[in-house]
Amino acid sequence: MGLKDQSTEAKILNAAKEVFMKFGLYGARMQDIADLAGINKALLHYYFRNKEKLFNAVFESALEKYFQQVTVMGDTSMSVEERLFKYVDNVFDFFEEYPQMTMFIIKEVSINPELFKQKVSKLKENKPFVVPMLQQAIDNKEIAEMDPIVFIVNLHSMCAYPFLGAPLFRGMMKNNGYDWDQVKKEKIKDAVKEFISFKLNRKDV
Amino acid sequence: MGLKDQSTEAKILNAAKEVFMKFGLYGARMQDIADLAGINKALLHYYFRNKEKLFNAVFESALEKYFQQVTVMGDTSMSVEERLFKYVDNVFDFFEEYPQMTMFIIKEVSINPELFKQKVSKLKENKPFVVPMLQQAIDNKEIAEMDPIVFIVNLHSMCAYPFLGAPLFRGMMKNNGYDWDQVKKEKIKDAVKEFISFKLNRKDV
DNA sequence: ACAGAATTTAACCATTTGGTTAAACTATAA
DNA sequence: TTATAGTTTAACCAAATGGTTAAATTCTGT
Numbered sequence: 001m002g003l004k005d006q007s008t009e010a011k012i013l014n015a016a017k018e019v020f021m022k023f024g025l026y027g028a029r030m031q032d033i034a035d036l037a038g039i040n041k042a043l044l045h046y047y048f049r050n051k052e053k054l055f056n057a058v059f060e061s062a063l064e065k066y067f068q069q070v071t072v073m074g075d076t077s078m079s080v081e082e083r084l085f086k087y088v089d090n091v092f093d094f095f096e097e098y099p100q101m102t103m104f105i106i107k108e109v110s111i112n113p114e115l116f117k118q119k120v121s122k123l124k125e126n127k128p129f130v131v132p133m134l135q136q137a138i139d140n141k142e143i144a145e146m147d148p149i150v151f152i153v154n155l156h157s158m159c160a161y162p163f164l165g166a167p168l169f170r171g172m173m174k175n176n177g178y179d180w181d182q183v184k185k186e187k188i189k190d191a192v193k194e195f196i197s198f199k200l201n202r203k204d205v
Numbered sequence: 206m207g208l209k210d211q212s213t214e215a216k217i218l219n220a221a222k223e224v225f226m227k228f229g230l231y232g233a234r235m236q237d238i239a240d241l242a243g244i245n246k247a248l249l250h251y252y253f254r255n256k257e258k259l260f261n262a263v264f265e266s267a268l269e270k271y272f273q274q275v276t277v278m279g280d281t282s283m284s285v286e287e288r289l290f291k292y293v294d295n296v297f298d299f300f301e302e303y304p305q306m307t308m309f310i311i312k313e314v315s316i317n318p319e320l321f322k323q324k325v326s327k328l329k330e331n332k333p334f335v336v337p338m339l340q341q342a343i344d345n346k347e348i349a350e351m352d353p354i355v356f357i358v359n360l361h362s363m364c365a366y367p368f369l370g371a372p373l374f375r376g377m378m379k380n381n382g383y384d385w386d387q388v389k390k391e392k393i394k395d396a397v398k399e400f401i402s403f404k405l406n407r408k409d410v
Numbered sequence: 411a412c413a414g415a416a417t418t419t420a421a422c423c424a425t426t427t428g429g430t431t432a433a434a435c436t437a438t439a440a
Numbered sequence: 441t442t443a444t445a446g447t448t449t450a451a452c453c454a455a456a457t458g459g460t461t462a463a464a465t466t467c468t469g470t
Binding site: 106147167169171176 | 234373
Binding site for chain 2: 416417418419420
């Protein structure tokens with residue numbers, strides 16, 4: 001590609017991201033993407049030969065961003081608890097910025113599981129995943145006994161679902177006089193951290 | 206409608222449910238629904254005049270089933286903890302049977318928030334929602350102090366996300382030699398119940 | 411048996427959709 | 441200036457898609 005053509009290609013990718021995330025591969029319309037990018041269809045096909053290629057570009061970028069931000073946990077100088085707190089902060093920041101991305105990835109992988117096999121393999125390789133860190137801390141008696149997989153899934157659930165289910169929660173709470181996005185921002189994260197402390201420090205097993 | 210024509214209409218609805226849940230309103234193809242139901246397009250339009258009407262039938266039925274099963278909690282003869290355990294059992298059963306339904310409802314409401322306003326109002330009216338029960342138990346000092354909304358959202362997150370994110374979890378765990386659906390079935394529910402006990406019984410606040 | 415309703419089908423139709431083409435415009439480097 | 445590569449557009453095209461029509465078949469009660 002050229003040098004200063006940042007603009008048009010970026011506009012296309014941003015528009016495509018928005019439309020694909022909302023409607024998925026089959027539901028998305030190339031015309032809508034072109035309109036949103038402020039160009040016409042032919043130019044769209046000039047940059048990305050077809051729908052599939054454009055979708056792949058969007059999906060890969062989404063997946064990369066997702067795994068990049070959702071596996072970061074601070075450095076080894078911190079305690080396990082601090083690192084998990086940091087992890088939660090990262091996950092929340094990510095969902096705040098890209099609330100639809102998780103849903104998008106899940107949906108598309110669910111429709112076409114091949115996507116996962118093809119795209120994720122290369123990403124996960126060199127990532128310091130959370131589970132080994134926990135297992136090591138457990139072995140060292142730094143933290144309480146637990147199943148690290150179950151724990152990390154619980155943790156991730158408590159972070160992710162408030163954003164995924166936001167359209168429902170918003171509707172349900174509005175009727176009861178609550179503002180869901182307010183509750184989410186102010187209270188959920190604290191509750192998650194409380195859960196972490198509980199699980200790491202409990203003495204009985 | 207007729208009397209014994211259960212069959213065709215039911216076949217259509219089942220097929221439509223499957224296709225709409227997978228691809229959403231815009232992504233779904235009427236031809237695919239007809240094929241899956243084993244009939245042709247014209248018959249499809251004979252039963253449901255158009256795509257929108259068919260979608261509404263599916264969506265309403267999904268929403269109804271969802272709220273029906275996800276608000277049931279056993280009777281008042283049980284303790285709060287028992288009722289919440291029962292609630293978790295119900296939620297798990299529901300997700301086991303209709304793993305895609307939550308995602309479907311969230312997605313469609315997210316695309317068209319009007320859907321929620323229109324369809325949910327009538328359903329939520331006469332349902333004994335979880336929050337008031339908790340608030341009352343807190344007031345009576347039966348259970349520990351807590352924010353019932355945050356609690357119920359945490360709880361629901363821990364139940365729902367393992368099913369919603371299953372396509373991702375499956376992929377990620379398979380590489381590490383775990384079987385996600387096994388883990389989910391055997392361990393997650395127990396962890397959720399443990400969480401309930403922790404929150405209800407803790408003395409420090 | 412038979413009239414009328416419900417059910418089913420094949421053949422169509424108009425619009426939408428993904429994609430192409432060829433021509434025009436713009437920057438740029440020699 | 442001018443040849444060249446990169447960029448943009450309007451006009452098209454074939455296939456897919458939602459939807460219709462009219463005729464044929466099956467079911468129903470009388």
